[in-house]
Amino acid sequence: MSDDVRAGLEGVTVAETSLSRVDGEAGELVVGGYPVEELAGNATYEEVVFLLLEGRLPTADELDSFRADLAARREIGEEVRNVLRRAADEGLPAMDALRMGVAAANLGGETGDERETASRVIAVVPTVVATYWRYREGLAPVDPRPELGHAANYLFMLTGEQPTERAVRGLESYLVTVVDHGLNASTFTARTVVSTESDVVSGATAAVGALKGPLHGGAPGPVLDMLREIHERGDPGTYVRETLEGGERLMGFGHRVYRVRDPRAAVLSEAAEQFYAGSGQAEFFETVERFERVAVKALAEHKPDRPLETNVEFYTAPLLWGVGVPPELFTATFAVSRVGGWTAHCLEQLADNRIVRPVATYTGPTGRTWTPVEER
Ligand code: ACO
Numbered sequence: 393m394s395d396d397v398r399a400g401l402e403g404v405t406v407a408e409t410s411l412s413r414v415d416g417e418a419g420e421l422v423v424g425g426y427p428v429e430e431l432a433g434n435a436t437y438e439e440v441v442f443l444l445l446e447g448r449l450p451t452a453d454e455l456d457s458f459r460a461d462l463a464a465r466r467e468i469g470e471e472v473r474n475v476l477r478r479a480a481d482e483g484l485p486a487m488d489a490l491r492m493g494v495a496a497a498n499l500g501g502e503t504g505d506e507r508e509t510a511s512r513v514i515a516v517v518p519t520v521v522a523t524y525w526r527y528r529e530g531l532a533p534v535d536p537r538p539e540l541g542h543a544a545n546y547l548f549m550l551t552g553e554q555p556t557e558r559a560v561r562g563l564e565s566y567l568v569t570v571v572d573h574g575l576n577a578s579t580f581t582a583r584t585v586v587s588t589e590s591d592v593v594s595g596a597t598a599a600v601g602a603l604k605g606p607l608h609g610g611a612p613g614p615v616l617d618m619l620r621e622i623h624e625r626g627d628p629g630t631y632v633r634e635t636l637e638g639g640e641r642l643m644g645f646g647h648r649v650y651r652v653r654d655p656r657a658a659v660l661s662e663a664a665e666q667f668y669a670g671s672g673q674a675e676f677f678e679t680v681e682r683f684e685r686v687a688v689k690a691l692a693e694h695k696p697d698r699p700l701e702t703n704v705e706f707y708t709a710p711l712l713w714g715v716g717v718p719p720e721l722f723t724a725t726f727a728v729s730r731v732g733g734w735t736a737h738c739l740e741q742l743a744d745n746r747i748v749r750p751v752a753t754y755t756g757p758t759g760r761t762w763t764p765v766e767e768r
Contacts, residue, residue: 617719618683
């Protein structure tokens, strides 16, 4: 590959943002000016989304009205439910259903105001995911409850039961921690789409497609399978060795930007530890921590020149599983949070826009002459 090509746009700066800053060398993440650890320990999801959309934390009155506004936009129409039922009946993955649901987010309420559309998209994502899941389970969808917060309402719509405070706290920490993360692949996708002066719904729909892949948001499902297998077999060393010797990647490790442990892994490991303590499943969490130690050591020996540390997805898996999110919905639950970041980035891009249009080095043939079809 020629020297002037930056494969995967690695290290290329293409925008200014005031939303979040990722320091890969120091292992720091700042969201809206606050270290992620500070937010995860204190904020609700609604507060962090307000912070991203407005650039500051809400007052108590502003928070009340923002929560009420989001809650009032949660419902989805019968047409969207039908599409989700069909997706569930055909066994399509949750992310395919979510892509269709988000694409329909401007049905019945489009005002042309992109800030309002952002709220609508953020509000409907949990409803779309939960509705799809209820159909997948052969159950009737559960209507959203306006008096519940974003995290609690999502769990309620999944199960039809009032979630425990512990589960809500665990999910809230997760939603706050992963809401925004610089120009990751899905966020860049969303910004690229709106840079053509397209709209927030189109940006978010494309972002769902980008998040789906295993190199981005699709890792925590395989991470959980791996952890459950190790918990049963009790031998992380053999699993890690066989995976690496087989030329495969260990899911939940490595990152494009971080050269040290992902700070979100630290936040989520603490949240998961708190959740599992006294849950009756503390032994499973011990397996998770033991696996991390073994894997990090083996990866350092496997690739001495490339730091491969724990990423956010590693602790996402046990935390989401613990609070009751089914593994099939892990990536879609990532979207439940990240849609806050996607939409804020879309609005930031639109406020000071230049169409995204990089160039490629052409490596194909040149100078060919046309051969009529009957002579080929
Ligand atoms: N296990 C084993 N080896 C790895 C891993 C891993 N998890 N990650 C990277 N490597 C190796 C690669 O094989 C490569 O080796 P090579 O030079 O011999 O080919 C080297 O380290 C560099 O890897 P790249 O693919 O160049 O790293 P890149 O920055 O492109 O990829 C990524 C980062 C996609 C996260 C990668 O580390 C990976 O695939 N991890 C596993 C999947 C995962 O956990 N995804 C979630 C990421 S977090 C998120 O998106 C929210």
